[in-house]
Amino acid sequence: MEAEALARNNQEAESKVVFDLLEKNRNPSYITTTATGAAYIEKILDSRRLELWGEGKSYLAMKRKKAAIKRGPNHLFFGGQTFSYDDDRLSMDIPQAEINNNPKLK
Structure with missing residues (x-):
């Protein structure tokens, strides 16, 4: 880096x-x-x-560079599909129970 x-x-x-x-x-x-x-x-x-193969660094690099990523055809889900850095499917929601029970999130 x-x-x-x-x-x-x-x-x-x-x-x-x-x-x-x-x-x-x-x-x-x-x-x-x-x-x-x-x-x-x-x-x-x-x-x-x-x-860094297999270390999970590609997601953050993709977000940082505002790049797209194409999954290989060997993936079980969404194989061969391309995702933009801002695709909603790449964002993970905080569970409502965590929002309700964590005073730091209010």
Whole structure:
């Protein structure tokens, strides 16, 4: 996330130092990318997806970037469907009993 933040704040050289450290820790033979701009940021995001696969981070990243996500065809529910970041089906309601019984929510 640090590498992405630096890249998005026009500090690409500093970002590549951070990104290289992560990538070389994963793969000692990693060679610094020559990608720049949007292509470089996409490389960072691809790396994050690989590193955090199965950790549940894609939902928050999708919301933060206001992106859409397409579920793979292997999903039991909504397989192959695309969801926008603001789709109501992605928001979870607080149960009414929790609202009624939690004074911090009133």
